[in-house]
Amino acid sequence: MSKAPPPTPPLPKDLVGLEELSADQIRLILDTAEPFKEVSERPIKKVPALRGKTIVNLFFEASTRTRISFEFAEKRLSADTVNVAASGSSVVKGETLVDTARNLEAMRIDMVVIRHHASGSARFLGDRIRSNVINAGDGKHEHPTQGLLDLLTLRDRFGKIEGLKVAICGDILHSRVARSNIWGLTKLGAEVAVCGPQSLMPRGIADLGVTVFKRIEEAIEWADALNVLRLQLERMTAGFIPSLREYNRVFGVTRERLARARRDIVIMHPGPMNRGVEIDSDVADGPHSVILPQVTNGVAVRMAVLYLLAGGSPDWQHPGGGQGGGAE
Amino acid sequence: MTRPILLRGGLVIDPSRGTEDVADVYLRDGKVAAVGRGIAGEDGCLVYQAAGKVVAPGLIDLHVHLREPGQEDLETVATGAMAAAAGGFTAVCAMPNTDPVVDNQGTVGFIISQAQRAAKARVYPIGAVSLGQRGERLAEFGELVGAGAVAVSDDGKPVVSSHLMRTALEYARSFDLPVADHCEDPSLSAGGVMHEGLVATRLGLKGIPAAAEEVMVARDLILAELTGGHIHLCHISTRGSVELIRRAKEKGVRVTAEATPHHLTLTHDACEGYNTNAKMNPPLREPEDREAIRQALVDGTIDVIASDHAPHHYDAKEREFDDAPNGILGLETAFGLAVTELVETGLLTLPELLFRMSTRPAQVFGLPGGTLAPGAPADVVVLDPKVRWTVDPGAFFSKSRNTPFGGRILTGRADLTIVRGRVVYERGGV
Numbered sequence: 222m223s224k225a226p227p228p229t230p231p232l233p234k235d236l237v238g239l240e241e242l243s244a245d246q247i248r249l250i251l252d253t254a255e256p257f258k259e260v261s262e263r264p265i266k267k268v269p270a271l272r273g274k275t276i277v278n279l280f281f282e283a284s285t286r287t288r289i290s291f292e293f294a295e296k297r298l299s300a301d302t303v304n305v306a307a308s309g310s311s312v313v314k315g316e317t318l319v320d321t322a323r324n325l326e327a328m329r330i331d332m333v334v335i336r337h338h339a340s341g342s343a344r345f346l347g348d349r350i351r352s353n354v355i356n357a358g359d360g361k362h363e364h365p366t367q368g369l370l371d372l373l374t375l376r377d378r379f380g381k382i383e384g385l386k387v388a389i390c391g392d393i394l395h396s397r398v399a400r401s402n403i404w405g406l407t408k409l410g411a412e413v414a415v416c417g418p419q420s421l422m423p424r425g426i427a428d429l430g431v432t433v434f435k436r437i438e439e440a441i442e443w444a445d446a447l448n449v450l451r452l453q454l455e456r457m458t459a460g461f462i463p464s465l466r467e468y469n470r471v472f473g474v475t476r477e478r479l480a481r482a483r484r485d486i487v488i489m490h491p492g493p494m495n496r497g498v499e500i501d502s503d504v505a506d507g508p509h510s511v512i513l514p515q516v517t518n519g520v521a522v523r524m525a526v527l528y529l530l531a532g533g534s535p536d537w538q539h540p541g542g543g544q545g546g547g548a549e
Numbered sequence: 550m551t552r553p554i555l556l557r558g559g560l561v562i563d564p565s566r567g568t569e570d571v572a573d574v575y576l577r578d579g580k581v582a583a584v585g586r587g588i589a590g591e592d593g594c595l596v597y598q599a600a601g602k603v604v605a606p607g608l609i610d611l612h613v614h615l616r617e618p619g620q621e622d623l624e625t626v627a628t629g630a631m632a633a634a635a636g637g638f639t640a641v642c643a644m645p646n647t648d649p650v651v652d653n654q655g656t657v658g659f660i661i662s663q664a665q666r667a668a669k670a671r672v673y674p675i676g677a678v679s680l681g682q683r684g685e686r687l688a689e690f691g692e693l694v695g696a697g698a699v700a701v702s703d704d705g706k707p708v709v710s711s712h713l714m715r716t717a718l719e720y721a722r723s724f725d726l727p728v729a730d731h732c733e734d735p736s737l738s739a740g741g742v743m744h745e746g747l748v749a750t751r752l753g754l755k756g757i758p759a760a761a762e763e764v765m766v767a768r769d770l771i772l773a774e775l776t777g778g779h780i781h782l783c784h785i786s787t788r789g790s791v792e793l794i795r796r797a798k799e800k801g802v803r804v805t806a807e808a809t810p811h812h813l814t815l816t817h818d819a820c821e822g823y824n825t826n827a828k829m830n831p832p833l834r835e836p837e838d839r840e841a842i843r844q845a846l847v848d849g850t851i852d853v854i855a856s857d858h859a860p861h862h863y864d865a866k867e868r869e870f871d872d873a874p875n876g877i878l879g880l881e882t883a884f885g886l887a888v889t890e891l892v893e894t895g896l897l898t899l900p901e902l903l904f905r906m907s908t909r910p911a912q913v914f915g916l917p918g919g920t921l922a923p924g925a926p927a928d929v930v931v932l933d934p935k936v937r938w939t940v941d942p943g944a945f946f947s948k949s950r951n952t953p954f955g956g957r958i959l960t961g962r963a964d965l966t967i968v969r970g971r972v973v974y975e976r977g978g979v
Contacts, residue, residue: 240751319867339869340753341823360871362753397753424756425747 232529235347235354238363239404247405251373254518254525260297261520270528271298274331278304279321280357281337286492286516287357287367291334294523300332318345326350332527335359340397353530361395367491368401370522372409374515375446378487383410388440390472391450391499392421392461398491402448403429416440417450417472420461437472441479446487449474452499465498475501479509487511551971553577555590556931559599563606564904565920574604576927579970584921595972599931602964605903606919607639607670607928608884609910611807612704612729612783612855614876615641615672618659619648624860624948626660629880630669632858632947634974636880637963639928640671640911640918641858645682646705652677652688654696661697669973670966671928673699673916678717678728684709687717694724699914702729704783707765709735714769718778727805727914729781732765732790733757733831742871744817744832752820754870757832759787766790770797773804781913782806784857786831788841795850805913807855808842810879810886811953815839819953825866825873826953829859846905847896853910856883860949878952881945885959888934893960899934927970934961 231249232242239247260268276295280288288304295302307321318337322345325333332353335343340360347354358364376382387406393399393415406413407430415426416434427433434440440447452468462468469475479486488500488509496502505512556574561584563569573588574581590596615629624632626643633641643660645651651660657674664672676693680686682703690701701721708714708730721728738761743749745756766782770793773780785791785806797804811829816836819827827833845851859876866873887906891897897905911919918928940957942950966974 317864317868319864337869339871341870344823345869360753361755400751400753423750424745425750428747429751 234530235343235356236365236526236530237343237347237354237356239365239368239401239408240363242408244408247369247372247408250369250522250525250529251376253529254369254373254521257524257528258518258521260524261517266297267299268297269299270533271295271300271531274300274531275329276300276302276332276334276527277325277330278302279307279325279333279335280305281307281335282358284336284358287336290516290519291357291523293520294527297520298524298527300527318342319349322346322349325352332531355526355530358397361397361400363401363404364397365401366519366523366526367398368405369526370515370519371402371448371489371491372405373518373522374489374511375487377514377518378511379445382406385411386414386443386445387411387448388414388416388434388444388446389448389450390416390437390440390474392452393417393426393450394421394423395453396450398450403431407431414440414443418462418468437474438478438481441474441482441486444486445483446489447474448489448491449500451491451493451495465495469498473499473501474504476503476507479504489515492516551579553582553591553594554927554967554970554972555588555594555596556599556604556929557596559602559604559931561604561921562900562903563921564900564908565606565922567900569900574921574929576929576967576970579927581921581923581925581927581929583923597931597965603899603932603934605930605932606907606921606925607930607966607968608637608906609916609918610638610641610856610858610880610883611853611910611914613641613643613858613880614646614860615643615660616860617647617663618656622948623862626663626672627667627669628946628948629858630664630667630672631974632880632945633670634966634968635946635963636882637884637930637932637966638670638880639930639966639968640673640916641880642673642675642699642914644675644702644704645677650677650682651675651698652680652682652693654692657693657696657698668971670968673697673914675700675702675729677701678703678708679713682706684713687713687720690721690724690726694726699916700727700729700781702731702783704729704731707731707733707735711768711772715772715776718772718776718780722776722778725915727779727781729783730765730769731783732762732769734761734764737761737764741832742828743820744834746817746835748817748820752823754820759789759834759838762787762831763789763793766793770794770802770804773797774800774802777803779803779805784809784812784831784855785842785845785851786812786834786838788838791841791845791850795845798850805852806850807853808846808851809857810854810883810890811877813839813842813846813854814886814890815953820870823870824953825868825870826877826951828870828873828875829857829877830875843891843896846891852905852913854883854887854906855910856880860947861951863950866951876951878945878947878949881947882940882952882954882959884932884963885938885940885961886954888961889959892934927967929967930963931965932961933964936960936962938962
């Protein structure tokens with residue numbers, strides 16, 4: 222009797238971005254994340270799905286929330302994790318990204334979660350090591366797990382993505398969160414708009430299938446959900462906008478502006494927030510905000526990604542299938 | 550004493566005289582002695598059967614980086630001159646952004662003597678516009694010319710100060726010297742690593758707008774008109790620049806311009822996958838820009854093809870796109886790319902291409918060569934314009950390997966390169 226051929230992995234070896242995933246693959250990750258949400262509600266927040274796997278969190282850029290979120294995801298799957306915080310550019314340090322990659326491979330790491338300041342660095346690493354590589358943010362290119370958790374949060378709130386009107390507001394030019402969201406949302410059938418100062422709007426953005434709003438009021442009137450991006454202080458010093466004060470006056474998401482929104486408009490923010498710049502506190506802490514659910518969903522989505530990349534079967538939590546569920 | 554050489558029965562194309570006939574070419578004492586049918590060479594001369602091949606004046610590349618002095622691990626004058634010869638070039642002009650910069654007679658002389666020792670393609674040094682290429686004070690053009698420089702440039706970088714460019718153009722007139730500018734406004738291009746457009750947006754890379762080149766092209770053309778100097782514009786990459794040059798030429802401004810083989814072949818799509826061998830300055834642009842450059846070579850708005858040969862170390866290119874250095878090799882693929890992209894597509898005839906790669910470069914910088922008129926230097930190339938070959942960077946004579954064309958099939962290459970009446974390159978089997 223011949224053996225059944227090994228199943229084709231549902232996802233590529235690396236999660237570099239949402240641009241190269243199909244709608245089905247994205248839906249698979251979201252569906253897999255649902256049951257992992259439940260794990261985080263248990264008193265003992267652990268499943269043995271990735272027991273024995275070694276995962277390195279390779280963060281070249283400072284990040285508290287994303288790194289902690291990944292670390293919780295990894296530990297809740299029972300993996301062994303190591304955090305490497307490489308400060309500054311690898312060039313300054315003296316060790317190139319290529320050498321870092323080779324060293325990791327030599328230590329037989331199973332998975333690497335990388336955040337790096339250079340666009341393309343996740344792909345660069347993934348092409349050179351056999352370990353699974355998960356992009357936790359590469360330069361201005363993509364932040365796929367953020368895009369995924371944003372999708373999951375919207376789906377939780379609205380029941381679907383298709384036909385939803387989502388406006389991404391802020392510094393689109395420098396935002397990997399914006400790009401990942403644009404890919405994820407358009408692939409799942411949402412209508413996407415971007416809004417922000419023209420000096421922070423990338424060339425050709427309309428060619429990605431998004432509407433461009435010049436004024437935040439237009440975006441608020443139109444949207445079912447706003448994804449408000451963090452404005453980095455450097456944009457002011459680099460001369461893209463005259464001042465943060467002006468930014469808040471013209472583009473800030475304030476309670477007054479939200480009064481013109483749909484009743485149930487949803488406010489999202491990838492964090493960390495600059496309260497009083499892109500978003501006012503009473504909005505961030507108000508009834509429309511799903512900012513905290515985003516964070517909760519972040520851990521679940523990351524668990525799903527790690528699990529699927531490691532070869533886990535999508536129906537793991539059903540007894541008799543996959544790697545078994547339940548706490549130990 | 551070099552033996553005379555008889556190149557027998559090739560299709561002799563001399564763009565300087567507009568001739569294209571099957572004929573023999575006889576080279577003696579470092580000069581073209583005769584071109585005609587049925588030449589009987591003297592006893593002891595070397596005879597090459599050139600039937601089925603093209604015999605033309607050697608190609609001339611006005612813009613290469615040979616990295617010596619200072620970065621001899623990437624390339625040297627000798628290896629660069631050899632790579633040039635293998636590419637069919639009998640002469641190249643070496644840009645001065647070496648270490649030390651070619652802003653003094655000592656370094657000019659050093660490069661010339663290294664070239665003489667290598668005895669491959671001729672190497673003409675280009676001197677710096679400003680001392681150290683720092684853009685502050687003029688270099689001593691008189692001293693540089695006296696030592697052998699054929700032009701001045703701060704390439705690698707633009708001449709940012711309009712006052713300095715104006716003075717350079719005026720002062721260079723005293724020596725009939727072209728001033729070659731790398732047109733880039735650094736405040737517009739700062740931090741950019743590829744063309745500013747949809748591909749950069751998708752890849753999350755900072756872009757360099759076409760305007761960064763065009764504002765400097767416009768400025769240089771205006772200053773050339775003001776001063777009556779000869780401005781030579783390096784590696785033109787945008788359709789806007791082409792338009793500006795076209796109009797300036799119509800007005801009689803003394804401008805000449807070059808375009809690289811990669812700008813007439815590739816677009817910013819080549820950066821997909823963060824391919825660092827598609828990273829150069831000026832960057833690869835949009836299909837419309839590539840089209841405009843091709844048309845400009847047809848109508849002469851762009852005078853010559855110049856490779857901007859820029860060797861880089863494998864390790865340097867094997868890194869994140871943001872950090873990788875700009876530039877690719879060019880000498881050993883230039884002719885093949887030009888034939889494939891311009892002649893095979895019917896945009897240029899082979900004689901027209903050879904005009905752009907041999908005769909016109911010699912005219913633009915006032916160099917010997919580019920002609921097979923009797924008495925001219927015996928700088929000749931035997932080309933196979935029909936052969937299809939696969940680019941193999943591992944077989945390059947250059948010390949470096951940074952090219953995006955590895956594995957590409959091109960049409961046309963050099964079989965035999967002769968400088969000063971001596972064979973400096975022979976492909977096995979000619």
